Amino acid sequence: DAGVIQSPRHEVTEMGQEVTLRCKPISGHDYLFWYRQTMMRGLELLIYFNNNVPIDDSGMPEDRFSAKMPNASFSTLKIQPSEPRDSAVYFCASSLRGSGGTETQYFGPGTRLLVL
Amino acid sequence: RKEVEQDPGPFNVPEGATVAFNCTYSNSASQSFFWYRQDCRKEPKLLMSVYSSGNEDGRFTAQLNRASQYISLLIRDSKLSDSATYLCVVTVDSSYKLIFGSGTRLLVRP
Numbered sequence: 001d002a003g004v005i006q007s008p009r010h011e012v013t014e015m016g017q018e019v020t021l022r023c024k025p026i027s028g029h030d031y032l033f034w035y036r037q038t039m040m041r042g043l044e045l046l047i048y049f050n051n052n053v054p055i056d057d058s059g060m061p062e063d064r065f066s067a068k069m070p071n072a073s074f075s076t077l078k079i080q081p082s083e084p085r086d087s088a089v090y091f092c093a094s095s096l097r098g099s100g101g102t103e104t105q106y107f108g109p110g111t112r113l114l115v116l
Numbered sequence: 117r118k119e120v121e122q123d124p125g126p127f128n129v130p131e132g133a134t135v136a137f138n139c140t141y142s143n144s145a146s147q148s149f150f151w152y153r154q155d156c157r158k159e160p161k162l163l164m165s166v167y168s169s170g171n172e173d174g175r176f177t178a179q180l181n182r183a184s185q186y187i188s189l190l191i192r193d194s195k196l197s198d199s200a201t202y203l204c205v206v207t208v209d210s211s212y213k214l215i216f217g218s219g220t221r222l223l224v225r226p
């Protein structure tokens with residue numbers, strides 16, 4: 001079975017450019033999460049969706065970041081304009097809510113972003 | 117103070133050794149607890165959930181002490197393939213928001 005799919009896997013861009021990261025969750029999963037990982041701050045939740053609706057975006061760093069989930073099989077995280085401090089690995093994860101409460105989150109391979 | 121704190125390591129141990137990692141969390145409302153494993157330049161993957169009564173999965177044993185707000189992971193008979201970063205994770209209330217520690221790096225040498 002295909003896991004969470006992210007694209008691109010690597011992105012190098014110049015400061016000021018728009019960056020769009022893409023994610024396809026595991027089919028049937030109803031939760032989708034965007035994380036950012038850096039050496040300094042570790043793994044941080046940026047935003048998460050339930051049934052395509054944003055539930056908690058308190059981790060989004062600032063207005064330059066936006067995320068959408070137009071349907072159950074696709075989500076984007078956009079940075080506009082990008083800055084060097086946005087350089088990080090961005091992970092997408094998905095999960096399926098069960099009766100047990102918090103369920104396992106399955107992570108994609110990540111997008112390594114470098115902003116010059 | 118970080119919500120989830122771990123010793124970054126690295127823990128450098130020989131094959132066959134027993135090694136233990138600890139983690140403390142600051143929010144007494146934390147409800148669910150996990151250990152995730154992350155290999156170098158890979159995504160995190162769930163290793164095991166942590167239950168109040170403690171739980172074991174093969175060579176791995178996890179313990180939770182709610183009174184001390186402390187979680188532990190014990191690995192017995194370490195293998196080379198256990199080399200990775202181990203992330204302590206908690207959730208608060210019934211939220212699906214995972215809060216990650218910064219991880220403890222384990223190196224198992226031949």
